[in-house]
Amino acid sequence: MDPQAAYMMPDPLITAAGQQFIGHYSQNLVHNTGGWIDRNLRPLFAVDDSYIVKKLGFILFPFAHRRWHGGHEEPKDNVVQPDLYIPLMSFMTYVLAAGYMLGLKDKFSPEQLGILSSSALACLTLEVTMMAVLFNIFNVKTWYSFLHYVAFCGYKFVPIIASMLLSLAFKNTGYYATICYTTLALSYYFLKSFHVAIEAANHENYDHKISRTGIYIVGIFCLFQPLFMFWLSYHLIP
Structure with a gap:
């Protein structure tokens, strides 16, 4: 085999290590992204039909509303959220x-x-x-x-x-x-x-x-x- 060609061939150990690193990084990225969605994005879509009707009324007619404290409840459990x-x-x-x-x-x-x-x-x-x-x-x-x-x-x-x-x-x-x-x-x-x-x-x-x-x-x-x-x-x- 040409020495120059052999030099340019990728080392199997380096290739395997690179694939392992990419796989591990991808798993962490998916895990972290999924965790972020669960913590931050998903709760903001936790609504039902009752909440939607009440919230639309709340936005258009807020003057008579008495409770304004949201806490940490999901929107469907508290129209203020x-x-x-x-x-x-x-x-x-x-x-x-x-x-x-x-x-x-x-x-x-x-x-x-x-x-x-x-x-x-x-x-x-x-x-x-x-x-x-x-x-x-x-x-x-x-x-x-x-x-x-x-x-x-x-x-x-x-x-x-x-x-x-x-x-x-x-x-x-x-x-x-x-x-x-x-x-x-x-x-x-x-x-x-x-x-x-x-x-x-x-x-x-x-x-x-x-x-x-x-x-x-x-x-x-x-x-x-x-x-x-x-x-x-x-x-x-x-």
Whole structure:
């Protein structure tokens, strides 16, 4: 055998060791990923029909609600707990409703729907990222994780859909009236939920200044909700 060719052939021991390392790494990756999903993602989809109905009512009519403490229960056991099921389904429903509304205006096209979907995702991503960054910069602690921020920001698609549907029956009057009311409802829901979460996370070493800063940050996002909701829906109204 040519010495140079023999030199270039892989060592069986090295090959076996490499395969063993890759196999072990893959098993650890799957195990760790599965554990992360079980701990963080799966509970946010632990919902049932009763929870969905109650949560939609909670988002649209939060003013009469009395219990705001979430604890560590799954969403199906406590309507206060944020979930990812309703934001995901409401986003998909928003895209379908937008396609229907564009069709009514003879403006539907796959490209147009793609642009609208991308804009909605960009808006959501920007909002969630800014919330997480500001909380981190000002050292504001809450019971909520990054995925919970995604859930809260994704709830805006529920009132957007309601506004779009009512515009079909009541035109501009129904749209603007619904947008105004649901903006107030969503802002109240945001402020109340985060106020409780911030106080609960800092009850041992409560800092009034940090707590107030956290509420100010949430308040800023509440002020932007009408702009986001209007931007994502006004051009769809027939």
